[in-house]
Amino acid sequence: MSDYKAPIKDSLFALRMFGHLNDLAASEKYAQADPETVSTVLGEFGRFFEEVFGPVNAIGDTEGLKWSPEGVTTPAEFKPAYEKYVEAGWQGFGADTAYGGAGWPQGVYCLASEFMSGSNAALSMLPGLTVGAMELLEHWGSEEQKEKYLPRMVTGEWSGTMNLTEPQAGSDVGLSTTKADPQEDGSYLISGTKIFISFGDHDLTENIIHLVLARTPDAPPGTRGISLFLVPKFMVHDDGSLGERNDVDCVSIEHKMGIHASPTCVLSFGAQGGAVGYLVGEPNQGMRAMFTMMNNARLSVGTQGLSIAQASYQKAAIYSRERLQGRAIGSDSPGPVPIVQHPDVRRMLLTMRSQLEAMRNLVAHTAAALDMSQVTTGEESEGWTESLELLTPVVKSFCTELAVEITSLAVQVFGGMGYIEESGVSQLYRDARIAPIYEGTNGIQAMDLVGRKLGIRMGGAIADQFGRMHATLDEFRDAGSEFEASAQAFSSALDQLESTTAWIMEHGMADPRDALAGASPYLMIFGYTTGAWLMARQAMTARSDLEAGSDDAEYLEAKITSARFFCEQISPKVAGLVPAVTAGHEILYDIPEEQLTTF
Amino acid sequence: MAMNIVVCVKQIPDPADPGELDPNTKTLKRDVKLILDEADSYGVEMALQLVDAAGGGEVTLVSMAPDDEVGGIRTALAMGAAKAVLVSDEALVGSDALGTAKVLAKAIERAGDADLVITATESSDGYTGTVPEQVAELLGLPSITFAKSIEVDGNTIKVKRQTEAGYDDVEAPTPAVISVTAGVVEPRYPSFKGIMAAKSKPVDEVTVADLGLDADAVGWAGARQEIVEIATAETREAGTIIEDEGEGYAQIVDFLADLKVI
Ligand SMILES: Cc1cc2nc3c(=O)[nH]c(=O)nc-3n(C[C@H](O)[C@H](O)[C@H](O)COP(=O)(O)OP(=O)(O)OC[C@H]3O[C@@H](n4cnc5c(N)ncnc54)[C@H](O)[C@@H]3O)c2cc1C
Ligand SMILES: Cc1cc2nc3c(=O)[nH]c(=O)nc-3n(C[C@H](O)[C@H](O)[C@H](O)COP(=O)(O)OP(=O)(O)OC[C@H]3O[C@@H](n4cnc5c(N)ncnc54)[C@H](O)[C@@H]3O)c2cc1C
Numbered sequence: 112m113s114d115y116k117a118p119i120k121d122s123l124f125a126l127r128m129f130g131h132l133n134d135l136a137a138s139e140k141y142a143q144a145d146p147e148t149v150s151t152v153l154g155e156f157g158r159f160f161e162e163v164f165g166p167v168n169a170i171g172d173t174e175g176l177k178w179s180p181e182g183v184t185t186p187a188e189f190k191p192a193y194e195k196y197v198e199a200g201w202q203g204f205g206a207d208t209a210y211g212g213a214g215w216p217q218g219v220y221c222l223a224s225e226f227m228s229g230s231n232a233a234l235s236m237l238p239g240l241t242v243g244a245m246e247l248l249e250h251w252g253s254e255e256q257k258e259k260y261l262p263r264m265v266t267g268e269w270s271g272t273m274n275l276t277e278p279q280a281g282s283d284v285g286l287s288t289t290k291a292d293p294q295e296d297g298s299y300l301i302s303g304t305k306i307f308i309s310f311g312d313h314d315l316t317e318n319i320i321h322l323v324l325a326r327t328p329d330a331p332p333g334t335r336g337i338s339l340f341l342v343p344k345f346m347v348h349d350d351g352s353l354g355e356r357n358d359v360d361c362v363s364i365e366h367k368m369g370i371h372a373s374p375t376c377v378l379s380f381g382a383q384g385g386a387v388g389y390l391v392g393e394p395n396q397g398m399r400a401m402f403t404m405m406n407n408a409r410l411s412v413g414t415q416g417l418s419i420a421q422a423s424y425q426k427a428a429i430y431s432r433e434r435l436q437g438r439a440i441g442s443d444s445p446g447p448v449p450i451v452q453h454p455d456v457r458r459m460l461l462t463m464r465s466q467l468e469a470m471r472n473l474v475a476h477t478a479a480a481l482d483m484s485q486v487t488t489g490e491e492s493e494g495w496t497e498s499l500e501l502l503t504p505v506v507k508s509f510c511t512e513l514a515v516e517i518t519s520l521a522v523q524v525f526g527g528m529g530y531i532e533e534s535g536v537s538q539l540y541r542d543a544r545i546a547p548i549y550e551g552t553n554g555i556q557a558m559d560l561v562g563r564k565l566g567i568r569m570g571g572a573i574a575d576q577f578g579r580m581h582a583t584l585d586e587f588r589d590a591g592s593e594f595e596a597s598a599q600a601f602s603s604a605l606d607q608l609e610s611t612t613a614w615i616m617e618h619g620m621a622d623p624r625d626a627l628a629g630a631s632p633y634l635m636i637f638g639y640t641t642g643a644w645l646m647a648r649q650a651m652t653a654r655s656d657l658e659a660g661s662d663d664a665e666y667l668e669a670k671i672t673s674a675r676f677f678c679e680q681i682s683p684k685v686a687g688l689v690p691a692v693t694a695g696h697e698i699l700y701d702i703p704e705e706q707l708t709t710f
Numbered sequence: 711m712a713m714n715i716v717v718c719v720k721q722i723p724d725p726a727d728p729g730e731l732d733p734n735t736k737t738l739k740r741d742v743k744l745i746l747d748e749a750d751s752y753g754v755e756m757a758l759q760l761v762d763a764a765g766g767g768e769v770t771l772v773s774m775a776p777d778d779e780v781g782g783i784r785t786a787l788a789m790g791a792a793k794a795v796l797v798s799d800e801a802l803v804g805s806d807a808l809g810t811a812k813v814l815a816k817a818i819e820r821a822g823d824a825d826l827v828i829t830a831t832e833s834s835d836g837y838t839g840t841v842p843e844q845v846a847e848l849l850g851l852p853s854i855t856f857a858k859s860i861e862v863d864g865n866t867i868k869v870k871r872q873t874e875a876g877y878d879d880v881e882a883p884t885p886a887v888i889s890v891t892a893g894v895v896e897p898r899y900p901s902f903k904g905i906m907a908a909k910s911k912p913v914d915e916v917t918v919a920d921l922g923l924d925a926d927a928v929g930w931a932g933a934r935q936e937i938v939e940i941a942t943a944e945t946r947e948a949g950t951i952i953e954d955e956g957e958g959y960a961q962i963v964d965f966l967a968d969l970k971v972i
Contacts, residue, residue, distance in 0.1 A: 148906070151905060158899075
């Protein structure tokens with residue numbers, strides 16, 4: 112039995128601070144999502160995943176998937192769980208109301224989706240990928256395509272996939288070679304091989320809508336010659352009924368380190384002559400289309416990191432109060448005592464907890480920027496979009512890097528038991544490890560941050576971001592002696608973020624290699640400092656709630672403690688990263704390539 | 711034939727975070743957020759299925775709870791119930807089981823003509839297991855308890871009534887009060903649409919006076935039961951662990967024989 116508890120209270124707290132729920136509810140678009148309804152929906156959503164997806168998580172890991180020439184079979188327990196998910200209508204959470212969706216804010220959906228993948232990361236990839244595919248169709252599909260495919264995807268009866276990767280084209284999507292030959296009736300015949308396609312085949316939905324990047328015969332090379340195609344697993348008649356099988360085959364699945372129940376497929380298109388595909392959007396605009404869903408997809412992978420890490424923290428915290436070892440230093444009792452009483456175990460737990468709260472705040476803040484950009488206009492809207500663009504690579508990488516650290520700490524808290532599969536934390540550690548890799552590796556995210564995002568509006572966007580951080584810092588400094596050390600630490604992190612930013616902008620112009628050499632440590636500096644900023648706001652919110660009189664004092668005091676811990680003990684990690692940012696690229700190349708493989 | 715069903719739903723503190731007993735009144739403090747008693751979610755599900763099978767009619771909820779609490783009612787409305795009557799009144803504090811039954815009986819009448827009244831066999835927090843029979847008596851209706859399945863055939867209700875040995879087939883004319891056993895159906899999860907729809911479903915919030923009841927008949931004033939003492943339950947003794955070296959079954963048989971259960 113799974114003991115995962117959806118952290119509903121923490122999510123509502125983060126949304127209250129950063130979700131702009133009242134502003135959103137005041138808009139016509141999100142009028143339905145008033146704070147009270149958000150709380151009800153999160154409550155029911157959380158209970159659903161605790162009770163339905165959670166209990167089949169371990170089975171998915173141990174049993175895994177079966178492949179045969181007919182396709183992929185998921186564990187027997189998955190089907191009823193997914194059917195209940197469809198019945199409850201959760202797939203339509205953020206989807207367009209015109210096609211049966213609920214059209215709810217992405218910020219709320221992001222925090223809710225933490226419960227989904229926290230309960231079962233592997234199975235939750237199915238709904239997650241469908242969300243990405245729906246979004247692409249909503250933005251770029253023709254009216255006819257939307258009417259034909261979206262309604263059944265919104266219900267969850269059909270699922271979606273994303274087909275970018277090929278053997279020779281991973282981070283470098285421009286190298287892809289899958290072909291699309293135009294036919295007289297306006298359709299295309301797709302042929303080629305895609306690899307690593309998540310839920311590329313499975314038995315949980317009656318149809319699968321593949322979104323595939325491919326090249327038309329006259330396309331220019333590189334990313335400028337890539338178009339987006341819709342390739343259904345089963346052809347869909349005009350009346351919505353399913354026709355014959357399309358020429359797409361899952362020829363094998365990978366054996367993986369984690370997310371065992373999420374099929375990672377090699378898909379062969381056109382082995383019998385060509386898979387029927389339909390162009391989505393304009394020819395050669397495939398990469399542009401991909402960019403529209405990238406923000407959301409990257410936010411969801413960041414959230415996935417948060418969710419798996421949160422699940423591991425829960426297990427570790429509970430275990431630390433049960434496992435008896437050693438004496439409590441400074442007490443006469445002969446022991447053994449629960450390990451939670453030992454300072455080093457406490458340190459691990461606070462390191463996990465405070466970073467998790469910072470991650471959740473970061474997700475809430477960034478996803479709200481997406482929503483706010485849609486309900487505001489003019490400069491205000493542009494400002495929100497800039498925030499979103501700037502912070503998206505940080506959410507993706509920072510949250511997934513910390514997810515690996517936190518799940519590893521959870522294994523550590525369990526001691527030897529953590530290395531044993533029965534504990535469940537070992538699965539979470541393995542599951543979390545994919546998040547820094549897919550949806551653009553963390554290295555690629557860091558390059559996006561320094562190469563594209565810092566330059567938004569000639570550095571205007573990052574300057575505005577620093578302005579907002581300084582405003583909070585001033586407030587934090589005035590918030591009383593309780594926060595003096597925290598404000599000092601935040602201030603010092605902010606100084607270093609500003610100086611490394613200036614260094615990168617200056618040196619990156621002269622020699623981009625210098626900026627790229629320090630991009631990853633720079634992204635972490637960005638993450639820790641942004642974390643400190645949001646935790647300063649958390650500390651002040653919790654304090655003012657307490658002053659206003661609350662019957663939840665212990666909870667709020669704990670929020671303050673983790674905020675302080677993050678500022679005072681986590682954010683100073685920034686200092687250790689600065690030299691790696693400002694060293695430039697040379698030392699990295701002082702060792703010749705051949706020396707790297709001389710053992 | 712359309713079928714109208716009233717389901718009594720108790721809203722209770724979350725058993726995962728149950729709150730405390732008040733040493734003065736010796737009752738549970740109910741100032742926390744209340745949720746739908748899981749025991750009642752089976753009744754709601756059964757009622758929804760019966761209405762579905764009948765091809766028409768609706769499910770009405772009846773609840774008595776402090777502070778106009780609707781958290782649990784909303785869950786049941788989101789599952790598919792059509793409307794609710796909520797009785798909330800300072801005067802109800804201290805009501806014993808009979809007091810509660812009097813209130814529920816009046817509220818059921820207010821809810822309109824019902825073909826069937828469904829309750830759980832016992833609540834998860836109070837579990838006196840007496841309210842359903844008292845309600846039936848007050849309404850002058852037949853009472854069937856421990857139902858594991860309900861079937862409606864014209865004006866007759868056929869129930870499989872759970873017993874220690876198996877089940878009894880029993881029948882009663884409609885309307886009747888039936889208490890259902892926990893776990894006999896799988897309660898549906900509220901859907902996203904259901905949750906949104908529940909926001910605008912009518913909840914008729916009434917007081918003791920609205921029901922035409924005398925304040926003296928309910929609450930502390932009307933209580934004829936008295937809670938004499940509350941005490942901490944004895945902690946359960948640690949069990950015996952038998953290492954099975956091939957003879958484990960014999961020890962289990964001996965153990966059960968000692969208990970005189972075999
Ligand atoms: C379980 C799983 C599920 C997946 N699901 C999908 C899916 O559903 N759809 C899909 O299309 N793909 C999917 N992928 C593929 C995934 O997105 C790619 O693996 C990822 O983009 C990295 O590509 P690659 O594996 O070719 O690595 P490479 O691109 O070969 O990268 C190897 C290393 O080199 C670094 N690197 C590469 N280029 C540069 C550069 N220019 N500068 C600096 N560093 C660089 C990378 O950061 C990385 O550390 C999945 C992969 C896995 C493992
Ligand atoms: C002197 C005295 C004072 C008390 N004071 C209080 C008090 O101040 N506050 C308090 O909360 N409790 C109080 N109680 C406890 C109270 O009597 C019972 O909890 C309550 O009356 C119902 O009994 P039960 O839960 O045991 O019902 P059961 O008979 O176990 O319930 C069976 C089913 O009846 C229905 N039902 C029962 N109660 C309700 C309800 N309220 N609304 C809708 N359906 C219902 C449900 O379907 C339930 O599953 C007091 C008890 C005594 C003896």
